[in-house]
Amino acid sequence: MIHRNSMRIAGLMVAASLLTGSGPLAAAAVADGAKPAASVPAAADPAPAAPAAQAPAAPAAATPEPVQAAAPAAVAVPADVKVPGDPIAKAAFDVLEKHCSRCHQAGMLTAREKPAKNFGNIMKLDEIAADPHLIQAGNPEGSKLFQQIINKEMPYDVNYEFDTTKPEVTAADIDALRTWIKSTGDQEAAACSGRKFVTAGDIVGDIAADLQKQPDHRVRGMRYFTLTNLYNACATDEAMKVYRQGLVKLLNGFDRRSDVIRLTTIDPEETIVAVNLDDLGWSEGDWNTVLAAYPYATKPDVKAFDFVAQQTGTVLPYVRADWFGFTASQPPLYDTLLQLPADYPGLADKLGVDIASDIAKFVAQRAGFQKSGVSQNNRLIERHPIATGYFWTSYDFSESKGFQSLFLHPLGPGGDNGFRHAGGETIFSLPNGFQAYYLNKSDGTRLDKGPTQIVRDPSRRDLAVTNGISCMGCHDQGLRKAKDEVRKAVLADHSFSKDDRETVAALYPENDRMDALIGEDFDRFNAAMKRAGLDPTLKLAGVEMTNALFKRYEDDLSLRRAAAEYGFQPDAFKEHFIEAGPEAIALMRRLDQGIVPRDQFEALFIKFVEGATEDRVIDVSSLEGAQKVAEPIFKPSSGGSFDLQLTADKSVYRQNDAAVLQVVSTRDCNLFVVNVDKSGTGTVIFPNKFQADNAVKAGQAVVLGGPGSKFKFRLADIGQEKVVAVCRVNNATREIAGTEIDPQHRSFAEIPNFDRGLTRQIIVESNEARDEASSLDADGRKDAQFAKIAGAAGGKVASGAPDAARRSVASTAIVIPVQ
Structure with missing residues (x-):
């Protein structure tokens, strides 16, 4: 008989579970209905932590039109999704439904509770066509959605997890998407129809008017968060409502007082949210900590600004809500504003929780289960009462055997036979009824991100469970139901001692009792949300409100969105930037011809x-009482992926003008640049007999047709010219779109049906790169046994086989108007 754990708590160190799609209770939530094993095998000694489950290598594709797997059962299209009547749009709609809706359409998700990558409106064609982060009007090859599909980045489950039950994307599917994107026009501005553009003067004027309405003792503590740039960039009314509530929900998560912060706007457009430092329990030093991290600190050329600054006693009494929603919802600013201790014992002490005593006295209540939506391993959640309400902590494991099996070692943690966990998460209620979150290792050290080889958050671009924002996304309405499986299994197993069975019975309550505890805590959070004027169920395309605000900030910027952040409409933005010097013009041209990643724009803004x-930069480097915090642990960046930046020197050309093109790659590669005319014929303009070497270095600008060049690229036809750039890693071949290029003999070669030929070539190369990546281990190393091990582990590809390691080809395009 196996010797089971007796109730020994010496050396106790509690940790909470590292969760992605679930928090301590969300982990249990997806355990509802999960069946425990009929019998638990005898435990071996603890084994080393196992890596995340990974998938076997997929067979190499012989053709860009792979054999189709049997289609899964259809999921009904939600009522709020409009099926297009136009045949071109309907063909694209069908492709997106077949390949993308299971992960990216709210109401049609399968095997997940929330949309992957916080993108949940894939089948709402009007909405995605108006989102330049996804679709570049009339330019398929320049559209991120199209690029990710032809590069075999999406569908994720087919290309990364090798799910052979899902159909692969065919060349016909890609043609349907290309045709639809070519037909799209500029839909981003549609939501701005009849909408007044709100200026910096309007913002400052509204704040000044609000200050004059405040009692004298409230004026100095007034602070404001602006959503004006999103409104001016044509965010829909529906989206604006979500962004306002997402901001206020986040602010309440930093509230140190017992009263909630209510949603209060001060302007007719409802783009300025007002709060008071006293209501938050913040000092001026806390506000200065926020300002010290703020990359958009500028003083507008508005006389009333000096008044609002003097009245509030700060160099800047307002910040942008989208930036705050992104930066403050994750470490390190999240930890700093919540004043989270550096380790778990410190957190327990701060909140007045005596973990060991609660367990010994059976005040703590537990639920354990075999599997959750976060990992394939068993998991334990545990509740402790605290003065402000509840303290839920959970124990996460890297495997489910030996001393990591709750069904063999249900007691502990610690002791000779107690379970041994890997780390975890804690959710605790704040004085106002909202929630805060904490991640830590098994030794108690605070953790900003969970290791992806154990747990993942599919809503994050890097898949990492991130303290704060990941938890908010999962616990959008608070705590979630859990169904215990340990109690029944242990009480029925008389190989456990009577004392151990009685201890389990006391610590692991009946499900009705656990449901009541969770229900009470769920109600506490929801009641707080409603007191703050928030709708707990409100989402944007299936995405929790603070996560929606977070995503809006991290998305790449179009010209309209960038212009709004400088306080301009698009035409005025272009006029002012033409006068601001060559670097400013270069940024404007990039925005006018495509999109710019958020991290690059943020670094250039000031x-x-x-x-x-006419604005002036405010120095926020040495504000009184400010704590210096590092940059957010997650920044939207193209630096880890393989991308191309293609820019022309003008936004509009005259017939027979000579264009100057610039290409920058994020990786060393071999570059091709092709001009595609209206008939679809491509002319290779690089490499050529004047510049035959097409090997380029990462970050190094390649200029074609500029001063000193031996050739000129002239635009002979009126209309629109498309320029496509393609770059390949570790590939010095001269083939492009199925045509061998020899610059010495065929300079400026022509390729009929270029688009389709290029698509077929990229699909084949992406298939080969995918198969290569499937044999990489979690550190990106070749391992001949990796695929076999991954298959045995459950069929998931390694988190260490990232996009950059897998992709061997990148492409992009711009469309040039010629008058």
Whole structure:
């Protein structure tokens, strides 16, 4: 008989579970209905932590039109999704339904509770066509959605997890998407129809008017969060409602007082949210901590600004809500504003929780289960009462055998025979009824991100469970139901001692009792949300409200969105940036011809403020009482992926003008640049007999047709010209779109049906790269046994086989108007 754990708590160190799609209770929530094993095998000694389940290598594709797997059962299209009547749009709609809706359409998700990558409106064609982060009007090859599909980045389950039950994307599917994107026009501005553009003067004027309405003792503590840039960039009314509530929900998560912060706007457009530092329990030093991290600190050329700054006693009494929603919802600013201790014992002490005593006295209540939506391993959640309400902590495991099996070692943690966990998460209620979150290792050290080889958050771009924002996304309405499986299994197993069975019975209550505890805590959070004027069920395309605000900030920027952040409409933005110098013009051209990643734009923003606007930069480097915090642990960036930046020197050309093109790659590669005319014929303009070497270095600009060049690229036809750039890693071949290029003999070669030929070639190369990546271990190393091990582990590809390691080809395109 196996010797089971007796109730020994010496050396106790509690940790909570590292969760992604579930928090301590969300983990249990997806355990509802999961069946425990009929019998638990004898435990071996504890084994080393197992890596995340990984998938076997997929067979190499012989053709860009793979054999189709049997289609899964259809899921009904939600009532709020409009099926297009136009045949071109309907063909694209059908492709997206077949390949993408299971992960990215709210109401049609399968095997997940929330949309992957916080993108849940894939089948609402009007909405995605109006989102330049996804679709570039009339430019398929320049559209991120299209790029990810032809590069075999999506569908994720087919290309990364090798799910052979799902159909692969065919060349016909890609043609349907290309045709639809070509037919799209500029839909981003549609939501701005009849909408007044809100200026910096309007913002400052509304704040000044609000200050004059405040009692004298409240004026100095007034602070404001602006959503004006999103409104000016044509965010829909539905989206604006979600962003307002997402901001206020986040602010209440930092509230140190017992009263909630209510949603209060001060302007007719409802783009300025007002709060008071006293109501938050914040000091001026806390606000200065926020300002010290703020990359958009500028003083507008508005006389009333000096008044609002003097009245509030700060150099800047307002910040952008989208930036705050992104930066403050994750470490390190999240930890700093919540004043989270550096380790778990410190957190327990701060909140007045005596973990060991609660367990010994059976005040703590537990639920354990075999599997959750976060990992394939068993998991335990545990509730403790605290003065502000509840303290839920959970124990996460890297495997489910030996001393990591709750069904063999249900007691502990610690002791000679107690379970041994890997780390975890804690959710605790704040004085106002909202929730805060904490991740830590098994030794108690605070953790900002959970290791992806154990747990993942599919809503994050890097898949990492991130303290704060990941938990908010899962626990959008608070705590979630859990169904215990340990109690029944242990009480029926008389190989456990009577004392152990009685201890389990006391610690692991009947499900009705656990349901009541969770229900009470769920109600506490929901009641707080409603007191704050928030709708607990409100989402945007299936995405929790603070996560929706987070995503809006991290998305790449179009010209309209960037212009709004400088306080301009698009045409005025272009006029001012033309006068601000060559670097500012280069940024404007990139935005006018495509999109710019958020991290690049953020780094450049302040640089052009004083040259392109009348605003002045505010020095926030040495504010009184400010704590210096590092950059957010997650920043939207193209640095880890393989991407191309293609820019022309003008936005509009005259017939027979000579265009100058610039290409920058994020990786060393072999570059091709092709001009595609209206008939679809491609002319290879690089490499050529004047510049035959097409090997380029990462970050190094390749300029074609510029001053000193031996050739000129002239635009002979009126209309629209498309320029496509393609770059390949570790591939010095001269083949492009199925045609061998020899610059010495066929300079400026022509390729009929270029688009389709290029698509077929990229699909084949992406298949080969995918198969290569399937044999990489979690550190990106070749391992001949990796695929076999991954298959045995459950069929998931390694988190260490990232996009950059897998992709061997990148492409992009711009469309050039010629008058």
